[in-house]
Amino acid sequence: MIDSIFVEREVLDHPVAQEICKRLKHADIFEIERYQEMFNRRKQNFRIQKQNPALILAKKHDNFVLPAPSGFGIDAQKNYYFSHMYNCIYDCRYCFLQGMYSSANYVLFVNYEDFFKAISDTIFENNNKSMTFFSGYDCDSLAFEKITGFAEKALEFFTNFSSVELELRTKSIVSDTLLNRSPISNCVVAYSLAPSNVAAILDNKAPSIDRRINVLQKLAKNGWSVGLRFDPLIYCSGWEKLYSELIHKIFNDINIEQVHSVSHGPLRYPKEMYKKITSLYPDDKLFSFPMEAKDGIVSYGKEIEEEMSSFLQFELEKYTTRNKIFRCLV
């Protein structure tokens, strides 16, 4: 539970900030000038801070919409992402967010209206091109929804742009925002998935895989397009059987028409990020694996990556068509 909120002076009166402070009525509120004075400080200890993160409410001034890294997108001509929030309430051991920021505190940019303005500008600039906007790149799209209400507003916004896709990427089972309304055809609710016992070890504080599967099947039954994201693929003894069972379990009870896309991607880190994450968790077996460092990227190595990727492709093609399967290579 959030016990402290730091609010930039400039957004103290912003309706979103006021609403959030009202929702978190037991939290202490502290005024700050700019979120960076707290969030970007040197000598912060991410691992300790993660035990009790604070919420920072701030205003974003620029870079509302950014091109998605190549290899991240599905099949649109243009892929963009936006980050209304930095950091995540879950604590997944492999997550790049641990090496991304020096702080584990959550930053929420409350000027949603500026995000939507920037998104509509981007849409108009790219007239006639197929586009996907990814939410949840620097956070989980739905995990904090009860506090932020961002996804609900994003859905309202995207109903006006039916030719443009929105992907909400999540591990959350907070699905009320979606189930309480009729589905919108251009929104994909994409679930990050891993075999149950892998997730039980690595996806700290996140809902179990069974619960995630239940919700995504429920969403599909209610007419929502769902995405399946096996990213990153985690190597361990018996991984073939584990992934095979996971895939079977998901497809066993889902209307295939509602599956928008399936993607899989390897576990990879930029060298410096890997160094930072492993120093945070030196005892974690995920990081004691003899990884390969090549061209500034740390990974399981080409051989394991190819083996896992081919296997996933083969298993997925048992249930869905090849044109829905994508390999992510960020």
Add this chain to the structure above:
Amino acid sequence: MIELPDIRDVDLKICWVIALEPEAKPLIDLFDLHPLSNNLNFPVYINPKSGHALVISGIGSSKAAAAATYLKMLFNVQRYVAWINIGIAGFCEEPIGQLFQAIKVHDTARKTSYFPGFRLSKIVKCQTLHTVAQPETKYSEAVLFDMEASGFCEIASMFSCNELVFVLKIVSDTPKSPVSLVSREAITQLIYQNKNKLRGIISRIEKLVNDEKKRLHVPEEVYQYFERYHFTQSNRYRFLQAYKKWKSAFPDGKLARTLAAGNSASELISNLESELFLAVKDWKLK
């Protein structure tokens, strides 16, 4: 008085930086601290057994910074050690004796803010603190006022990390009870009356320190290899990284056995890595 110990023998957990002797007295009692020597620039107290050291800085932000530095140099304090500044503070409202953790410290003269400490909000109330150059008598804002914390925060976080630097303040004066009426005895009494709460806070902080110490710990057996073989700086880093991975993968493994065939730094590193590669096929995540 105790003899100056060999700094290698003192395994510190918590360093206290306190402005005034009446503020320090209850802590000296509570943690059974003993004076180190009469010939020091700042009075220093220590309990080598419990790992607590305390320095009395005098009033003012720069003295707090100087005293913290002094303590750091004296004991070569490790970076997993927690630093605590505790003392009295002015506040706009009663009750006198209320303990707060300052989680935002603002230096009014330099217009700089610090955000020290892992928030212990389950056991102590959190508040903003302004560090001022002169005692605050108008209590113009709904924040705490002291004269040391900003200097302490700036320096102590360089020695450890921001989350292990704590500022704790006890309300000693308010508009109803002005600072001019606060006696030395009253100050001591205010700290004493919070001793149970302080014990709880210290126990939580010690847990954080122990976890951090464990994370940063390099076992003695590693140093033995550094002494026995020639390691370049880069090989030393590689060996340490390979060792950490190996230890995590094989917590019960015998290093001497794994490295028995190695006769140079590169061979030792290669031996550790080979053993990891051999385990890949049956790799467990736990």
